[in-house]
Amino acid sequence: MNYCKRNHCIGLVLISFMVGTYFAVRNTEKHYTFGIGASLLDNQINNDLIDQIRKQEFWMNSSKNYSFGIGASLLDNQINNDLTDQIRKQENWMNSSIPTVINITDIKYVVVYDCSKARPGACGGWSDRMSGILSTFIIAVLTKQPFLVNFDKPCILQDYLVPATFDWRYNASIFQRRNTAYHNLIDYSSNKIKSFLTGSKDINTYFSRDVNFIRMNWDFTESFRKRPNIGSEIPWLTKLTYADIYKQMFEMLFKPSxxxxxxxxxxxxxxxxxxxxxxxxxxxxxxxxxxxxxxxxxxxxxxxxxxxxxxxxxxxxxxxxxxxxxxxxxxxxxxxxxxxxxxxxxxxxxxxxxxxxxxxxxxxxxxxxxxxxxxxxxxxxxxxxxxxxxxxxxxxxxxxxxxxxxxxxxxxxxxxxxxxxxxxxxx
Missing domain, CATH: 3.40.50.11350 (Rossmann fold)
Structure with a gap:
């Protein structure tokens, strides 16, 4: 049985788990706002969609902080109440899925996580790719660009995993005539962008093309957390633990095909x-x-x-x-x-x-x-x-x-x- 379609279609996943920030397309005529925070940054957000999101009770389990000692027993099974309170005060977490319908033909700027056969080189194993997806998504949020995934190496991703919460169908030919850039940031070649990720330099000057393809296998959460305004730009990135960031991201993005x-x-x-x-x-x-x-x-x-x-x-x-x-x-x-x-x-x-x-x-x-x-x-x-x-x-x-x-x-x-x-x- 052939479990992997052998064609040149590009598997792309539209992601929208940005919470407390907005996710806007830089277009002089249209803005598509994805985030819902304490104040709405776009008066054109669909009110029915907001009501639907607020009705969803996708609250994560009470976060637990275990102290671990040498030997064979957990010494502490106490819930970290401070972290739990912080989490519950945030009304819109990244796993509050937003089933947004986007008119893809109107999008000009886009950030694409790339693991495709179209370009040579490694992508890393499964965990490397999840780290790359997370870091590339955060870049998309910070540059206020939609985020896509181009993944067909060794197989097309959506043959195995499909979007968990919204329709992400995409036609790759839409971006054929756009101004593109390919950033190979695998392993330590990604060190050159740290100053842009931490906020020392303007991240928009590095990812400035219409379509920015990024191949990355690194988790840059600690670099992003050094940004001066990251608490207001992406609140969940400063509040959630690594374990919960990955769990919420995976469950919001993927379900089995x-x-x-x-x-x-x-x-x-x-x-x-x-x-x-x-x-x-x-x-x-x-x-x-x-x-x-x-x-x-x-x-x-x-x-x-x-x-x-x-x-x-x-x-x-x-x-x-x-x-x-x-x-x-x-x-x-x-x-x-x-x-x-x-x-x-x-x-x-x-x-x-x-x-x-x-x-x-x-x-x-x-x-x-x-x-x-x-x-x-x-x-x-x-x-x-x-x-x-x-x-x-x-x-x-x-x-x-x-x-x-x-x-x-x-x-x-x-x-x-x-x-x-x-x-x-x-x-």
Whole structure:
């Protein structure tokens, strides 16, 4: 089955999660305002739409701040009341979805997150791309330009994920004659724009073309937070934690396409037989099917097996997502009656592989959606792991695994346990 359409259509996603700020097209004749704050910046906002938004009760769960100690127990399960109060005082969060209909032919300026085959070079893995989407979206908000996503590498994004809250259909030919610029800001080549992101220089002078294509795999939240007026420009960026920013962004933007939804249902029908599921994501590196894949530090698997051994096997299905078939095979052999799997062969979506990229992309998406629904989840030093912890549907049952240390953790403390450049806060 061909899960990825092989054509030259550009997959674009229109995003509108700007809250407390406005999102206006720089057009001398028309303004399209997307944000709703304490004061309305555009008297032409549709009042019916405002009423609809206010009726939606998409309030995020009470934010929890866990103190984590060495050992195996969480020392603090107190809700951070100050943060919760700040959040609830904000009447329009980014996940208050605005189902806006835009006349795309009237748009002149636009910012586009690019991960397309039209241009050479890397995009990064799944977590890298989510970081790039977030940072590029914030650039769009700051420059008051609509935000689009051009994503067809290795597959067209909307074949797997479709807009969760509004129609984003787009015809790429509309921008063919526009003044365009392509900014390749992958990895450390993005350092050159930090002064524009922090407000030291005018960001509009850097992203000044009609259409600005941006390829980026970095989370620049800390740079954006240094802007002098960021609290009024994008209030949620200063209030929400990293975990909640990613969770709200992903849930507002994406939902499974009919193809992916059917694959998820088929996997559940085929494999699941128990009420709960315990999962682990084990990033090993050095996979022979993924050229140039770097080896990670060894993880003694007996640590994982010891934890799985403690679970009630009549209550839990078990699942391992990994870049290593050896790890998965070892799990299947040890827990033959409980271990489930996703279809397809392991690949990295941004690296050449002997495996069909269509099959690999689907497997990656099935792994991701399985992990974010797990009752128990063990994560390792990996951007993919951290992203699943952020987006996961519960704050409970999360464990962080480093070397011989497997400990309970919180989605709000993951970055402290796995410091580094994954999803890149503070770097």
């Amino acid at each position: 009919p193809l992916l939804d059917q694959a998820i249902k088929e996997q559940y029908r085929r494999w699941r037989s128990r009420p709960k599921i315990a999962c682990a994501h084990v990033r090993v590196g050095g996979n022979p099917t993924i050229p140039k894949d770097l080896k990670r530090k060894n993880k003694p698997l007996e640590i994982l097996w010891q934890y799985f051994d403690t679970l009630n096997k009549t209550e839990y299905d078990l699942f391992i997502a990994s870049d290593s078939e050896q790890v998965k095979d070892a799990g299947k052999k040890r827990y033959h009656g409980n271990m489930i799997d996703t279809v397809g062969k392991i690949t990295h979506i941004d690296r050449r592989s002997k495996t069909d990229p269509n099959e690999g992309f689907l497997k990656m998406m099935l792994d991701f959606y399985t992990l974010i629904t797990c009752d128990k989840l063990i994560i390792t030093y990996s951007g993919f792991s951290i992203l699943t912890a952020y987006v996961r549907q519960t704050d409970d049952g999360l464990y962080c695994w480093r070397g011989r240390d497997l400990r309970p953790c919180s989605r709000y403390t993951v970055q402290n346990i796995f410091p580094g450049e994954f999803l890149a806060p503070g770097t």
